[in-house]
Amino acid sequence: MIKAVLFDKDGVLMDSEAEYERRRQIFFSERGIDASGFPDFYGSNNDVIWRTVEPNDAERRARLAVEFVERFKDEPMIYADYVYPAVRSTLEALRARGILTALASSSPRKFIDRFLDETGLTELFDYTVSGEECENHKPAPDVYLRAMEALGVHPDEVLVVEDSPLGIAAGRAAGAFVLAPSVPSAPGVDQSEADARIVDISGVLNYLDR
Structure with missing residues (x-):
């Protein structure tokens, strides 16, 4: 029986990856x-990107x-503009059924907090x-294992x-069952695994009764 759903942020809760790539x-x-x-x-994540670049x-x-951050400081992403339409209703439905939820993202903490604040x-x-x-x-399971431990659930x-x-x-x-939602701005992304x-x-x- 499913007790918790753990979400990534970019590409799952908001269609942001294409904008990140445009800026890069x-x-x-x-x-x-x-x-x-x-x-x-x-x-x-940013560490992987900049280690690849240099x-x-x-x-x-x-x-x-x-310099990258400085270049776009006057063009902040308005996170609410990128959130998928089904996000709030899905999270509310999970809460109504007593399912725990976590956001587990590679993003820096300041961006996670800003995302949550701006989107309510x-x-x-x-x-x-x-x-x-x-x-x-990621691809190490650390963020998901930490979320599972914090919520007191097994994979x-x-x-x-x-x-x-x-x-x-x-x-x-991390041992979890993984669902991959389609990404309209990146239809070719490999989700075969x-x-x-x-x-x-x-x-x-x-999938809550699996």
Whole structure:
């Protein structure tokens, strides 16, 4: 019987990955960085991204990360504009059925908190955890294992909702059943390792009795 549902943020609760990629490409172009050999950064955390961009010079890597934030400081994402329509109703339905919920994201804590504050979803999550609060990032299972421990549930009592290959791998490594919602802005994302695919996150309501 499912007792908890754990959600990723980007690509699951909000359609933000395409906007992140647009901003990265603008920044790379303005800095003269050849991105042609970079892997697909979909679902990657900032540490992985900047280590890929600058694998050798730690000082330059840190500087680029700061410059990226500075470049877009006057163009903050309005998170409420990117939230999927089914998010609030799904979270409310889970709460009504006594299902625990957690937000487990690779995003820095400050962005998780801002997302929850701007969207008014704070009260609909029983627990939140950031990848920066864990030893290992996705695809390691750390964020999901920490959420399970905090909620007092076992992996076989949990659904994980993830969109990216890295996140799906993390959920599977944590021992949970992983659902992958479609991503309209990235229809080609590889979700083949998920246990099941759903149209949007409201689909989790069909898996609570498994």
